[in-house]
Amino acid sequence: MSMFSTGILVLTSPIHTLRIAPVLRSAAQLVERTLYVHLHPGLNLCGGGGQARPVFIPPAVDLCSLITRLYSNAADVCSHLDVRVLLTHIHPPSNMGGPFPTPQSLSHSPEVLLTDFPLQDPAQSHQVTQCLQGYAGRCYACQPGLPSVLLRPQPATPHEESESGAKEPQGDGKPLETYPDVVVGGTFDRLHGAHKTLLNVSCLLATRRFLIGVCDQGMLKKKVLKELIQPYHLRVEKLHEFLRDVRPSLQVEIVPLDDPLGVSVVDPLLRCIVVSEETRKGGEAVNRTRIKNGLPALVLHEIQLLKDAHHSETEEEKISSSSLRSRLLGTLLIPPKDAPHLPLQPYVIGLTGGSGSGKSAVAKRLEDLGAVRIDCDKLGHQVYEPDTAAYHRVVEEFGSDILNEDKSINRRALGKKVFGKQDRLKALTDIVWPEIALLVKNIISQAREQGKDVCVLDAAVLLEAGWTDMVHEVWVTIIPEEEAVSRIIDRDGVSPEDAQRRLQSQGSNAQRLEHANVVLSTLWEPEVTRKQVLKAWNLLQKRMQQRRAAL
């Protein structure tokens, strides 16, 4: 069976008998990107002349637990899928007609319909798929005649669902208390199952307005791998897209969060805040400030933290954005641009990163794995040898006080004249970069003659020098600026001011990341860096193989 990009899964099993993991696993064999889940426990797709109709399902405590189980199992068995539980019809019945006066448009067009409806008699298969098409078409805008599949899930593996970390549904149909205005706060970087649980449950709790505080710059300073956090506007866009699919009728308001309490302590209309076990204390702090501000305390609705079945020894047990960010290290974040002007071989990686970011340690590891390492700092030093063209021009430009007694150039003295002074640094690099570039090109040619596959161009200011044209991919090493400063002080014995000045002479992490095909970080122990570089290297080998196969 071919794969579909987006599917709608109509779940018909009663909540307490639904075996989520096996159903999701078989859905994931057909859908590769977005899986919308529509809940209609007890729906009969085999009777009533193919006229199954969507109905309002009142929000209940059981539904909240089911949603948590759904996302928890999805993270476990189909983590590559963007699962979205749709809630338009989960609402107290209204006298304004059915839940879908017109079919709802979804952000991604469905290409296949799936259901867990149990077929008793194979002869009824056609009738059931017809009925599914009719039902789904009344709810969501779908192309007519979409392929429909009755899933035949394998039984759950022992303990599968209990291992997912979410409790069995509780509540026995108990109605869920709802509130006109509900608030949540968070970073919402790369929406994952825990975010989606929080958002979906909030959508069930809110009847009028859903207010979301999204952490802005000031709140991100202490986050692990903050450099890789998506920009604010992108996180907001993704939230809007998700919520438009999940509950389009809800008034969604998204505001930047510049301090931990934000708008939740001043908005008089709010009645409920949704928290996790981890953020409950934050919710209590919100309430203390609200009371001080003369506002009513908010109901704290606590959701469970989802466990991450794939977490490594060094990662948190819960599903967390920092773990997800650390898994991005070493992977291809942006596909490389075509470089028809470059010879096919050797494949050249431009490795760059701020001073003290561990770029050279990464370059060394790549060399150990078989790459030819081109150390541009060293080549830069070679061009100062007495009697070279660059030597005379540099002395002419910067004066004889940069010379040692033996007339060689004192690089430290020269560094003092240029680092932190943009125009002076430019005067120097205008002289030396063309010379260094010539040496680089020579080494790459030699590598080609020797049949080498990969060269690593270890260049601190690759981007500033406009050398991206010389490489097939750009790899960037990052560490927080404070850590870079302390490493430079320890390693080079320079003052904090000189370390800062050196960093300011280079682009920022954010500027480098705009060009990064692959990102690495040496923030942790050497063994972690080793594994990261090995992962990046192995993925690179695969890319190179595919490239060769495509020629």
Ligand SMILES: CC(=O)SCCNC(=O)CCNC(=O)[C@H](O)C(C)(C)COP(=O)(O)OP(=O)(O)OC[C@H]1O[C@@H](n2cnc3c(N)ncnc32)[C@H](O)[C@@H]1OP(=O)(O)O
């Ligand atoms: C395109 C490239 O990346 S070429 C490689 C970088 N070299 C250049 O740009 C040439 C200009 N720079 C130089 O000639 C020398 O750095 C000097 C003379 C200014 C100082 O020399 P030294 O005191 O020996 O310092 P060294 O060359 O080791 O550089 C110190 C740090 O500044 C970085 N650096 C070097 N040149 C520059 C520059 N143009 N802008 C910003 N940072 C630079 C180095 O990469 C090194 O970083 P690290 O801490 O990550 O190792």
